[in-house]
Amino acid sequence: MQDLGAVLQTALKLMLELDDSLLEIIFLSLRVSLTATLLAAMAGFLLGAVLAVWRFPGRGSFLVLLNALMGLPPVVVGLMVYLLLSRAGPLGDFGLLFTGTAMIIAQWLLVTPLIAALSQQIVADLMLEYREQLLSLGASRWTMLQTLLWEGRFSLLTVMLAGFGRAISEVGAVLIVGGNIMHHTRVMTTAIALETSKGNLTIALALGIVLIVLAFLVNAAVTFSKIYAKRLYG
Amino acid sequence: MAEAPDWRNEQACVPDGKPGIFPLRVTGVSFEVAGHYLLDDISFELGSGPLTVILGANGAGKSLLLKICHGLLSPTRGAVNWQSASKVRVRNSQAMVFQRPVLLRRSVAANIDYVLRLQGLAKPERLRRIDACLRMTGLSHLGRRGARVLSGGEQQKLALARAWAVRPEIVFLDEPTANIDPSATLFMENLIRQFSRAGTKVVLTTHDLAQAKRLADEVLFLHQGRLLEQAPAKQFFDGPENPLARAFLQGELPC
Numbered sequence: 393m394q395d396l397g398a399v400l401q402t403a404l405k406l407m408l409e410l411d412d413s414l415l416e417i418i419f420l421s422l423r424v425s426l427t428a429t430l431l432a433a434m435a436g437f438l439l440g441a442v443l444a445v446w447r448f449p450g451r452g453s454f455l456v457l458l459n460a461l462m463g464l465p466p467v468v469v470g471l472m473v474y475l476l477l478s479r480a481g482p483l484g485d486f487g488l489l490f491t492g493t494a495m496i497i498a499q500w501l502l503v504t505p506l507i508a509a510l511s512q513q514i515v516a517d518l519m520l521e522y523r524e525q526l527l528s529l530g531a532s533r534w535t536m537l538q539t540l541l542w543e544g545r546f547s548l549l550t551v552m553l554a555g556f557g558r559a560i561s562e563v564g565a566v567l568i569v570g571g572n573i574m575h576h577t578r579v580m581t582t583a584i585a586l587e588t589s590k591g592n593l594t595i596a597l598a599l600g601i602v603l604i605v606l607a608f609l610v611n612a613a614v615t616f617s618k619i620y621a622k623r624l625y626g
Numbered sequence: 627m628a629e630a631p632d633w634r635n636e637q638a639c640v641p642d643g644k645p646g647i648f649p650l651r652v653t654g655v656s657f658e659v660a661g662h663y664l665l666d667d668i669s670f671e672l673g674s675g676p677l678t679v680i681l682g683a684n685g686a687g688k689s690l691l692l693k694i695c696h697g698l699l700s701p702t703r704g705a706v707n708w709q710s711a712s713k714v715r716v717r718n719s720q721a722m723v724f725q726r727p728v729l730l731r732r733s734v735a736a737n738i739d740y741v742l743r744l745q746g747l748a749k750p751e752r753l754r755r756i757d758a759c760l761r762m763t764g765l766s767h768l769g770r771r772g773a774r775v776l777s778g779g780e781q782q783k784l785a786l787a788r789a790w791a792v793r794p795e796i797v798f799l800d801e802p803t804a805n806i807d808p809s810a811t812l813f814m815e816n817l818i819r820q821f822s823r824a825g826t827k828v829v830l831t832t833h834d835l836a837q838a839k840r841l842a843d844e845v846l847f848l849h850q851g852r853l854l855e856q857a858p859a860k861q862f863f864d865g866p867e868n869p870l871a872r873a874f875l876q877g878e879l880p881c
Contacts, residue, residue, distance in 0.1 A: 524698050525728035529741045529788075530717055539740075543731050625731045626774025 403598035413575075418602060421579040424492055424566070425559040428499030432559075433552050436504045440511025441537045444519055455512065461505035466498075470568030473498045477569065490571040495579070498565035503555040510551040514544045546618050553611055560607060647710040647719050647795055648674040648827065650695065655704035657690055657851075664690055665701070668853045672829065674795070676843030677822040679859070680831045683879055686848040688831035689725070692798045695829070696722045718745065721794040725801040727785030729773035734765055734784055737773045738791045745792055759787040763817065779810030786817055796827040803837065815841060835875065839863055847871045849879070 406414065443455060475481050477489040477497075488494045518540045526536050541548065563581035570577035572586060580603045587596035650672040657665040665687045672678055680688045693699045695706055697717065708716045730737050735756050742752040760766045763783040768776065773784055782802055789797050799818065803811040818841060822828045832838055838845065842859035847868065854868040866872050873879045 522728055524693070525724065527698055528696060528720075528722045528724075530744045530792075535744065539730070545731075624775075625733075625772035 399594050399597050402594040403601055406595065406598040407602055414598070414602070416575065417578055417580055417583050417599070418606070420492065420577070421560060421581070421603075422606070424495045424579060425499060425556060428496045428559050429503055429552060429556040431496070432500050432503035432507050432555055433548075435500075436507025436551075436555070437511050437541055437548060439504075439508040440513075441515045441541050443508075443512045444515035445533055445537045445540065455509075458505055458509045458512070462509050464502060464505065465564070466502055466562040467564035467568065469501050470498055470565035473501065473565065473569045489569060490573060490577055492570070492577060494569040495566045495577060498569045499559040499562065502562060502565060503559050506558055507551055507555045510554065511541075511544075511548060514547045514551065515540045518544050546622055549614050549618055553614055556610060557607060560603065646674055647708045647716050648672070649709055650796070651705075651707045652691075652695065653705050653707070655691075655694060655701040655706065657687075657694065657699070658702040663851055665694070665851045668704070668848075668851075670846060670853060670856050672827070674825075674827050676858075677818070677828045677830070677841055678844045678846060679838045679842035680829065680846045680848055681833070681835075681838050681842075681874075682831075682848035683833055683874065685850070686833075687851040688833075688848055689800050691848065692722070692800050692829065692831055696720055696798050698722075718792070719795040720798070721789035721792055721796075722798040723782070723785045723789050723800065723802050725804050727781055729776075729781055729784060731772070731774055733770050734773050734776070735760065735769040737784060738788050741788055741792055755791050759791045762790070762820075763787040764813070779806040779813075782806050782810070782814060783817075786814065790821065790826075794826060796829065797821060799828060799830040801831055801833070803832075803834075811837075847874070849874070 439458075443451060443458070473494060474489065476483050477486070477494055478484055479489075488497070515537075519536075522540060522543065523536075526539060531539060561581065563585055566572075566577075566579055567582050567585065570579070570582065572578050572582040578586075580599050584596045584599045584603070587593070587599070652671070653669050655665055655668045656663055668691065680691060682688050690699070694701050697706070697720070710716050710719075730740055732740070738756045738759055739752055742755055747755070756769070757766075760769050763786060765780065765783055765787065768780065773781065776784065782805070786799075786802065802818070803814050806814070815837070818828055818830065822843075830841060839859070842862075845855070845857055845859050845862040846853060847855040847862070847866065847870075849870050855862065855866055855871050857866065862871070863875065866875060870879060
C-alpha cells in the first residue's frame with residue numbers, strides 16, 4: 393500500500409499536468425453526462441409538469457412507479473440497454489453498443505425518472521400557489537404548464553444538478569454498455585474502477601479528485617447564477 | 627401622496643359595436659364543503675354601472691362568492707349566468723385581483739405583458755398598454771425590476787395594473803387593500819374609482835366599513851354565507867333593513 397500523502401502528491405501533479413489521455417477521459421465524461429442530463433431534463437421536466445398539471449386515470453399509479461424508478465440500480469439499466477443494443481437485441485442493427493451514444497442512453501434512462509419525479513413535486517407545489525391566478529388570467533392548461541416550468545426554473549436547476557450528479561458519478565451502466573474501451577468509451581468512473589483494480593491508486597485518486605472538482609465547479613456555476621437571478625426576480 | 631392620474635381616456639371597456647356581458651345573474655348559488663354550507667342560496671343581479679361592494683365580516687363567504695362569480699369555482703347548487711352566450715367573450719371580459727396577488731418571477735413589465743400575450747395582442751399594442759398601465763399606477767420607474775421584490779403596496783398596484791391591462795368589462799377585487807398601508811390604500815382607492823368612472827364594472831369585497839362608505843354605489847351584505855341585503859349604498863348606510871346588517875354597522879354583529 394502506497395503512502396497516502398505520496399499518492400495525493402502524485403495525483404495533484406497528474407492533474408496539473410493534464411496529459412492528453414486524462415483530458416480525453418474528462419471530456420468524454422462531461423460530454424456523455426451533460427448530454428444525458430440535458431436530454432433527461434427535456435423529457436423529465438415535461439413529464440413531471442404534465443403529471444402535476446393534468447389529472448387522468450392511473451395518474452397515482454404512474455407517480456408511484458416514477459418515484460420507485462428514482463432508485464433504479466445502474467447495473468440493471470446497463471443490462472437492459474445492453475440487451476436492447478446487442479447484436480441479437482431489437483436495436484442491434486444500429487450498432488450502438490460500446491459507443492458514447494449507448495452510454496448516453498443508459499444515463500438518460502437513469503436520470504429521467506429522477507428529474508421527472510422531483511419536477512413533478514416542484515410544479516405541483518407551484519400549482520397550488522398559481523392555479524387560481526393563472527386561470528383568472530385566462531391561461532389554458534398547456535400555457536399553465538409552460539408558465540409553471542418557467543416559474544420553477546431556479547428549483548428545476550437544482551433538480552438538473554441532482555440529475556447531473558447521478559449521471560457523472562455512476563459506473564455500472566456505462567461500464568456494461570460502454571465497455572471501458574481506451575480512447576473510445578473510457579470515462580472517469582470506469583477509469584477509476586479499472587485503475588483501482590490494477591493497483592494504480594495514484595491515477596485512480598487523481599481521476600477521483602478531478603471528478604469531485606468538476607462536479608463542484610458545475611454546481612458552483614449553477615448555484616451562483618441561481619442566487620443572482622433570485623435576487624433580481626425574487 | 628400622489629393622486630392617481632386620470633385615465634378615463636385610456637379605457638374603452640366594451641368593444642365598439644359588441645353587446646356587453648351584463649347583467650350578471652346569480653341564482654340560488656350554494657357552496658357546500660363536507661356538509662357545511664359556506665354559501666347558502668344566494669341570488670342577485672348586477673348591472674354594468676354602479677361600483678358594488680360585497681360587505682361582511684371575516685368568514686362571511688365574500689371571497690368565495692367572488693371566485694364563483696369569476697368562474698374559478700363551480701357552485702354546488704345554483705347558477706351564474708351572463709348576458710353574453712359566448713364563454714370566451716365572458717372570460718376575456720373579466721379580471722380579478724386577489725387579496726394576496728400572485729406575481730410571476732419576472733419583471734414588472736413582463737408580468738403585464740404575460741396577460742396581454744394570453745389575449746393574443748400584437749407587440750406594438752402590448753408595449754403601448756404596458757406603458758400606459760405602468761404610468762397610471764405610478765410604476766413606470768420600476769418596469770424592469772423583478773415583480774416579487776416589490777413592496778406589498780407596489781405588488782398590489784401591479785396586480786391592479788395587470789388586471790386593467792386587458793381592459794375588462796368587470797373587475798373583481800378581493801380585499802385589494804387588506805395588506806397595504808393607508809397611503810397605498812388611498813392611492814388604490816383612487817385608481818378603483820377611476821376604473822369605475824371609466825366604465826369598468828367594479829365588484830369589491832371588504833370588511834372595512836370606512837372603505838365601503840368611501841367607494842360603494844351599491845352594497846351586498848353577506849353574513850355566514852347568506853345574502854341578507856342588497857341596497858344602494860346611501861340607503862344601506864343610512865338605515866339598513868336587516869337587523870344583522872344594522873348590528874354590523876354598529877360593530878355589534880355576533881360571530
